[in-house]
Amino acid sequence: MKVVRSHSLSALIENKIFSVHGGLSPAISNLDQIRTIDRKQEVPHDGAMCDLLWSDPEDIVDGWGLSPRGAGFLFGGSVVTSFNHTNNIDYICRAHQLVMEGYKWMFNNQIVTVWSAPNYCYRCGNVAAILELDENLNKQFRVFDAAPQESRVASGASANLSMDWRYSYKTWLVPIAISDRGTATVQVQGVVIWLNAAIINQEGTLKLLLLYCGCHVKDISINVDGGASWLYQWIIDTFQGKIVSAVDDAIIKKIREGIIKLDSLLQSLPKQMKVNDVVALNVTFVDDPVLSTSSVELEINGLFNGADGISVSNYHLKGSQSFLSSKGSAKMVEISLHEKVFESAASVYFHANYMQWTVDKIPDQSLMNTAGWRFIIPQLYKQYPDDDMNLSIAVTSPPIIRISDHDIDTTIYADFIIEVLNSGETVPVTCISLVMSASCSAKIYRNNLAGSIRLLNFTASLKWSNIGNLHMHLVQIMHSIRCFEYKHAWKHLRNIVQPYGARLYEKMLRHVHAVMSTILKTFFMPYLNLHLRRGFPLPLPHGFTLQNAEIIRLDSRVTVRSDLSFSDRYDSYDLNRLPIHLVTA
Numbered sequence: 035m036k037v038v039r040s041h042s043l044s045a046l047i048e049n050k051i052f053s054v055h056g057g058l059s060p061a062i063s064n065l066d067q068i069r070t071i072d073r074k075q076e077v078p079h080d081g082a083m084c085d086l087l088w089s090d091p092e093d094i095v096d097g098w099g100l101s102p103r104g105a106g107f108l109f110g111g112s113v114v115t116s117f118n119h120t121n122n123i124d125y126i127c128r129a130h131q132l133v134m135e136g137y138k139w140m141f142n143n144q145i146v147t148v149w150s151a152p153n154y155c156y157r158c159g160n161v162a163a164i165l166e167l168d169e170n171l172n173k174q175f176r177v178f179d180a181a182p183q184e185s186r187v188a189s190g191a192s193a194n195l196s197m198d199w200r201y202s203y204k205t206w207l208v209p210i211a212i213s214d215r216g217t218a219t220v221q222v223q224g225v226v227i228w229l230n231a232a233i234i235n236q237e238g239t240l241k242l243l244l245l246y247c248g249c250h251v252k253d254i255s256i257n258v259d260g261g262a263s264w265l266y267q268w269i270i271d272t273f274q275g276k277i278v279s280a281v282d283d284a285i286i287k288k289i290r291e292g293i294i295k296l297d298s299l300l301q302s303l304p305k306q307m308k309v310n311d312v313v314a315l316n317v318t319f320v321d322d323p324v325l326s327t328s329s330v331e332l333e334i335n336g337l338f339n340g341a342d343g344i345s346v347s348n349y350h351l352k353g354s355q356s357f358l359s360s361k362g363s364a365k366m367v368e369i370s371l372h373e374k375v376f377e378s379a380a381s382v383y384f385h386a387n388y389m390q391w392t393v394d395k396i397p398d399q400s401l402m403n404t405a406g407w408r409f410i411i412p413q414l415y416k417q418y419p420d421d422d423m424n425l426s427i428a429v430t431s432p433p434i435i436r437i438s439d440h441d442i443d444t445t446i447y448a449d450f451i452i453e454v455l456n457s458g459e460t461v462p463v464t465c466i467s468l469v470m471s472a473s474c475s476a477k478i479y480r481n482n483l484a485g486s487i488r489l490l491n492f493t494a495s496l497k498w499s500n501i502g503n504l505h506m507h508l509v510q511i512m513h514s515i516r517c518f519e520y521k522h523a524w525k526h527l528r529n530i531v532q533p534y535g536a537r538l539y540e541k542m543l544r545h546v547h548a549v550m551s552t553i554l555k556t557f558f559m560p561y562l563n564l565h566l567r568r569g570f571p572l573p574l575p576h577g578f579t580l581q582n583a584e585i586i587r588l589d590s591r592v593t594v595r596s597d598l599s600f601s602d603r604y605d606s607y608d609l610n611r612l613p614i615h616l617v618t619a
Contacts, residue, residue, distance in 0.1 A: 052117075056089045097112060242297040334573060336573075365597055396552055418463070428451065441473055467497045471491050473488050492550070492554065575598070580596040
């Protein structure tokens with residue numbers, strides 16, 4: 035406000051053009067009187083300063099007249115001619131009044147009104163103008179139309195209010211207090227509110243900036259009842275312009291306060307959503323939001339970190355390409371997740387050592403003793419006769435996830451370790467490397483993206499062994515046998531099984547494959563599905579739940595489209611369809 039109060043009330047250009055916002059004042063006949071005004075104060079309700087800001091020229095007035103604004107005066111051509119002659123100026127340049135053509139000359143080109151706001155209040159349809167002067171004061175008007183706006187406008191609003199009023203007045207001149215009271219009805223018509231705002235990304239959070247805000251009340255009607263209302267009604271009618279201005283200012287003030295509160299709310303949004311004690315979702319914002327006429331698109335980091343805040347991936351999808359549907363979505367919210375989001379979750383669990391398991395019980399418990407392997411791996415039984423066994427599985431690298439238009443494919447690399455319990459010690463005897471191919475499906479569970487995984491096939495190779503060569507490449511051939519390609523697979527078996535006998539080797543291969551399939555299908559996959567069924571939370575506005583969600587797989591992404599409804603703790607009512615788009619990674 036200190037800066038505003040230091041602004042000049044008027045300007046003199048080359049001693050020939052007098053520039054002012056409003057107009058002239060009956061209290062001012064020469065420019066020197068303006069120079070004596072104390073500018074560093076609030077604009078008073080009357081007087082020379084008020085007139086310079088609020089007065090308007092009027093064709094039908096010759097001299098001075100009361101202004102319907104409730105502030106300043108109307109002045110005619112004779113007033114302008116006298117002022118210009120007294121101060122030896124060519125013409126007056128002012129604003130303050132809407133003119134549809136952008137600028138307007140009056141009184142034989144002695145005063146010009148220049149209006150620089152096109153399509154005022156986003157509804158008037160006027161053009162705007164700027165006056166340019168060169169060094170010789172030659173003038174040129176630049177006329178222009180309104181540019182496309184991103185402003186959010188509320189127009190045509192109305193309100194009917196009722197209120198009680200009262201006052202009490204007492205002074206030393208009148209020792210008896212004067213008071214009165216009554217009621218009033220207020221009708222406000224044609225309220226237009228416009229604002230320009232921007233939402234920007236500030237260090238991973240959203241900041242709301244109010245660039246410009248304005249309000250215009252087209253008409254206000256105040257009827258006072260009770261007491262000496264006939265007197266007060268006249269006063270209110272006289273100062274209606276100032277009352278309208280006060281209403282405008284009050285609305286703008288409330289909007290500014292609301293913007294500050296909303297900005298504070300955006301600043302308080304968490305940067306991390308904790309899923310459990312192991313993993314958390316990074317929800318810091320990336321780049322500025324993208325606003326359209328019907329939606330807001332937000333991009334968040336979207337990768338999973340350790341719950342302790344330690345990041346295991348620095349992956350981020352570069353570029354400004356939008357991966358959301360190009361056509362208008364019929365759903366209220368659309369969330370797109372890149373395959374790297376899922377890989378980051380798997381990576382967190384891997385680095386937290388949550389992808390290692392020891393199996394000591396399976397449906398065929400005989401396989402948990404070396405005796406059950408004596409015909410399959412004779413050297414195992416020979417070296418460790420009738421010893422109990424453990425089977426360990428350890429994923430050796432974060433799973434690889436690829437999303438196609440038809441499926442979610444997962445490749446898992448793991449070590450299958452056979453351990454013998456000998457004399458109270460656990461002795462690793464052999465390690466088999468597995469490469470598992472699995473298919474995943476996605477579904478919505480409450481506000482979580484959940485799913486399931488299904489083993490398609492696996493290959494096996496001997497990584498190391500303390501009991502000799504196991505010919506583990508035969509296990510993969512047995513997978514072909516299991517897939518009803520026995521004749522094709524048996525061609526590869528003949529040379530290998532000849533020394534031992536075909537039936538014995540076929541039995542061995544079926545047995546080894548059965549053991550691994552049993553472990554993977556009855557323990558490993560169910561364990562993964564136990565966690566996948568719970569899913570992880572989607573980044574949604576607080577207090578909302580997904581409704582009628584659908585899942586689409588496309589371009590390495592899983593996209594969730596859904597309507598929203600209030601959760602149980604909120605009142606339920608229909609929501610306007612204002613889509614929110616979220617892009618992760």
